Amino acid sequence: MLFFRKQVQEHYARNLRRDLTHVMDPDGVLNGQSREGLGDLSFGFSRVGRAGCESIAVYNALLMLRRPRPLPEIIRDMEKGGYMRLWGHMGAAPYFQPLLRRYGARSKAVSARRLQREADSGELAPGSVFLFSVWNDRFRPYKGLHTFAGVWSPHERGGWIIFNRFNQDRGRRRYVRLDDVLRNGPYKGAWLVIYRVLPL
Numbered sequence: 174m175l176f177f178r179k180q181v182q183e184h185y186a187r188n189l190r191r192d193l194t195h196v197m198d199p200d201g202v203l204n205g206q207s208r209e210g211l212g213d214l215s216f217g218f219s220r221v222g223r224a225g226c227e228s229i230a231v232y233n234a235l236l237m238l239r240r241p242r243p244l245p246e247i248i249r250d251m252e253k254g255g256y257m258r259l260w261g262h263m264g265a266a267p268y269f270q271p272l273l274r275r276y277g278a279r280s281k282a283v284s285a286r287r288l289q290r291e292a293d294s295g296e297l298a299p300g301s302v303f304l305f306s307v308w309n310d311r312f313r314p315y316k317g318l319h320t321f322a323g324v325w326s327p328h329e330r331g332g333w334i335i336f337n338r339f340n341q342d343r344g345r346r347r348y349v350r351l352d353d354v355l356r357n358g359p360y361k362g363a364w365l366v367i368y369r370v371l372p373l
Contacts, residue, residue: 181252184215188245198344201236203229203244207340216248216264217257226320226337227251227265230304231272233322233336234370237302240277250275267306267320267366280304280368288367289351292325292332301325302370305335307355311363318365323354 196211197203206212206229212222221228228251232244250272251257256265270280283303291297303323310316323335331349338346338354348354355362 178253181249184252185245185249188214188248189243191245193244201241202233202336202345204337204342204344205340206337208343212340214244214248217252221248222340224264227256227267227269229337230320230322231269234302234304235273235276235278237300237322237324238278238370238372240372242276247272264318264320267304267318269304269368273370274373277373278370279373280370283367283369285351285364285367292351297325297332299326304368304370305354306365306367307362308365309357309362310360312360316357316360319362322370 191210191214193203193211196205196208203211206226207222211229212220214221214225216223216225216228219225225248228244228248231247232242235242251265254272256272258264258266273280288297288303301324303325304320305323306318306320308314308316309319321335321337323333325332326334328347331347331353333348333351333354335346335348335354355364
């Protein structure tokens with residue numbers, strides 16, 4: 174459902190006034206969507222801290238792809254483009270192809286099995302960028318949908334670098350295996366969809 178045009182412009186102007194430098198890594202990556210400043214950004218009729226993970230995921234993916242866009246612009250385009258679910262109270266629909274095309278990128282759905290197989294065989298290209306949408310607890314779906322970006326970067330401490338995995342993160346996380354990315358304390362999440370993000 175399209176968001177209301179007047180509110181879109183008001184939110185965009187308000188979000189542009191926020192200084193996010195204190196929640197950025199040196200390379201501009203955003204982590205911890207509930208952190209002060211970042212979490213206060215308007216996202217539909219909600220806030221980024223509660224429901225804006227998809228906007229941060231797209232922001233981080235574009236940054237890793239060297240096609241950076243300001244977060245307020247991504248939020249505005251999600252509001253204008255009808256990505257809001259329940260006017261933002263339930264985040265945004267995790268289907269990003271039309272949105273990414275606006276920024277010179279595209280997405281391709283990949284299965285977790287294929288992705289793990291490519292990682293294990295060494296066929297996954299270092300620097301490959303992904304968007305992940307997961308249920309944080311496979312047995313309790315009310316634990317919620319969460320979307321985040323990640324990069325495949327083989328290293329002795331693991332191959333996956335993940336951004337904004339959890340709401341209070343103050344930095345990126347590194348995981349050895351794709352399966353580890355799903356871990357949420359004692360719980361294991363369930364994949365909903367994984368996209369490989371590529372330049373047009």
